Amino acid sequence: MGVDEIRMSEVLKSPIQIKGIREGLLISLGEGSFQELQQQLLGHIDHQLVFFRGARLALDTGGLTIKASELGALRDQLSERGVSLWAVISSKELTETTARMLGLATRLTDAKSEKPTSGSKNDVESGDKAVLVRKTLRSGVYLEHDGHVTIVGDVNPGAEVSATGSVVVWGRLLGSVHAGSRGDREAVICALEMSPTYIHIAGLITQLSARKGKPQPEIARIANENIIVEAWKPKSH
Amino acid sequence: MSAKSVTITSGKGGVGKTTATANLAVALASLNQKVVCIDSDIGLRNLDVVMGLENRIVYDLVDVIEGRCRLRQAMIRDKRMPELHLIPAAQTRDKSSVSPSDMVKLVDELRNEADWILIDSPAGIERGFRNAIAPADEVIVITNPEVSAVRDADRIIGLIEAEEKGPARLLINRLNPAMIKHGDMLSADDVLELLAIELLGIIPEDEAVLISTNRGTPVALDGKTHASQAFHNIARRMMGETVPLLEFDGRSDFLGRLSHLFKA
Numbered sequence: 001m002g003v004d005e006i007r008m009s010e011v012l013k014s015p016i017q018i019k020g021i022r023e024g025l026l027i028s029l030g031e032g033s034f035q036e037l038q039q040q041l042l043g044h045i046d047h048q049l050v051f052f053r054g055a056r057l058a059l060d061t062g063g064l065t066i067k068a069s070e071l072g073a074l075r076d077q078l079s080e081r082g083v084s085l086w087a088v089i090s091s092k093e094l095t096e097t098t099a100r101m102l103g104l105a106t107r108l109t110d111a112k113s114e115k116p117t118s119g120s121k122n123d124v125e126s127g128d129k130a131v132l133v134r135k136t137l138r139s140g141v142y143l144e145h146d147g148h149v150t151i152v153g154d155v156n157p158g159a160e161v162s163a164t165g166s167v168v169v170w171g172r173l174l175g176s177v178h179a180g181s182r183g184d185r186e187a188v189i190c191a192l193e194m195s196p197t198y199i200h201i202a203g204l205i206t207q208l209s210a211r212k213g214k215p216q217p218e219i220a221r222i223a224n225e226n227i228i229v230e231a232w233k234p235k236s237h
Numbered sequence: 238m239s240a241k242s243v244t245i246t247s248g249k250g251g252v253g254k255t256t257a258t259a260n261l262a263v264a265l266a267s268l269n270q271k272v273v274c275i276d277s278d279i280g281l282r283n284l285d286v287v288m289g290l291e292n293r294i295v296y297d298l299v300d301v302i303e304g305r306c307r308l309r310q311a312m313i314r315d316k317r318m319p320e321l322h323l324i325p326a327a328q329t330r331d332k333s334s335v336s337p338s339d340m341v342k343l344v345d346e347l348r349n350e351a352d353w354i355l356i357d358s359p360a361g362i363e364r365g366f367r368n369a370i371a372p373a374d375e376v377i378v379i380t381n382p383e384v385s386a387v388r389d390a391d392r393i394i395g396l397i398e399a400e401e402k403g404p405a406r407l408l409i410n411r412l413n414p415a416m417i418k419h420g421d422m423l424s425a426d427d428v429l430e431l432l433a434i435e436l437l438g439i440i441p442e443d444e445a446v447l448i449s450t451n452r453g454t455p456v457a458l459d460g461k462t463h464a465s466q467a468f469h470n471i472a473r474r475m476m477g478e479t480v481p482l483l484e485f486d487g488r489s490d491f492l493g494r495l496s497h498l499f500k501a
Contacts, residue, residue, distance in 0.1 A: 049399060050396060050399045050400070053399065136433065138391045138392060138394055138395030139388050139389070139391040139395065140362075140391075140392040140395055140396070141395055154433075156391050156431060157388060157391070157431075158388055158391065158392060174431075
């Protein structure tokens with residue numbers, strides 16, 4: 001913490017600006033060399049790890065020219081801190097190209113206008129990104145991901161998971177889950193014990209009545225404009 | 238001497254942080270441990286009241302941090318237990334008068350003075366909580382067997398993990414076996430199932446706690462009540478002893494266990 005205080009004073013002087021937007025956080029880097037700004041940004045995030053953890057970040061890099069290796073390294077450093085970089089806004093065409101090469105959006109509206117990848121029938125849905133989270137999500141944690149999410153652990157009441165794809169909870173689902181958050185109606189939610197606060201798939205939302213008896217694995221999906229929850233039977237999937 | 242620093246926190250207010258801090262301090266001191274309690278609830282101090290040391294305050298935590306007095310001048314020695322000391326919070330300031338690094342510095346300075354440093358955290362998850370947690374070697378999360386308190390405890394445990402101060406240990410306070418038996422209260426098992434951390438102890442609901450708190454004589458000073466016994470057991474567990482849990486949890490043969498307790 002001693003170090004943090006020093007960092008804090010640096011951070012206050014830094015040109016970095018943070019703004020909350022609909023898609024997450026927008027950080028404007030301001031003037032300076034990329035190396036300097038990168039250090040300031042990471043210092044800032046380290047100082048408030050709890051706040052940034054799980055955040056979706058769009059980065060406004062202004063007129064900076066950033067190399068692919070630099071941007072890739074920054075993305076990895078952010079992801080080590082639980083921050084997912086999804087967009088880079090730049091006035092330099094070269095930087096935009098670099099960002100697109102890394103699969104990042106270059107406009108803030110990209111996230112919304114993208115068509116959901118609807119129901120590929122392949123066994124392996126190529127091109128989809130999935131993450132494996134090996135810990136229990138406690139109250140107050142918000143996990144958002146562009147792709148599928150598997151959680152090995154519980155989702156406690158007060159924790160929220162939002163994914164553009166499906167969500168699998170290898171544990172007890174007691175919190176809230178939004179699958180198919182950009183409208184993918186093929187998304188499913190599975191849990192070993194399905195007792196969520198609420199579940200949300202694409203545009204539909206439901207609360208489940210209290211479960212009786214021994215918990216069993218269940219799967220929630222959309223059928224006929226409703227979310228249905230049924231016992232998960234290996235053969236049917 | 239190199240003291241171990243332990244922060245007692247909960248998220249939710251009113252679950253018994255201050256009472257537990259005072260009583261664990263008394264129980265540790267009765268094991269001949271030198272204990273310094275720090276009230277980090279600046280602006281809403283009351284550890285001094287619970288310990289019955291209110292009218293002996295001259296200097297406080299903020300005075301030490303801002304250099305108006307030496308550390309030892311702010312340590313109030315409890316006349317009932319010479320091993321027990323309190324550094325009170327400032328009442329006329331707020332949480333922002335202290336930073337996490339101030340707390341780390343202060344506690345490091347205290348380490349040579351004591352065996353245990355117990356830090357009473359304010360409620361909440363903001364600055365005051367971060368101040369309290371920064372110097373901790375160990376964190377004790379206290380909760381009541383009720384849904385809202387357990388929810389906040391879960392959040393706090395997550396924050397403690399994020400600050401890399403974990404794994405925290407759990408105290409369940411004000412457990413009422415009769416209510417559990419009637420299905421009106423969460424049992425210790427219900428609480429543990431959700432929070433999934435090590436249980437350090439259970440303190441039963443006991444009106445002796447309230448009475449003693451109002452009098453400024455922590456219940457642990459008088460060894461007879463159940464709550465007092467629970468605090469003394471917890472102190473021994475903190476010292477590394479293996480002490481079986483008192484069974485208050487109202488499971489199947491709860492009546493048998495209870496009558497056994499009353500005989501004991």
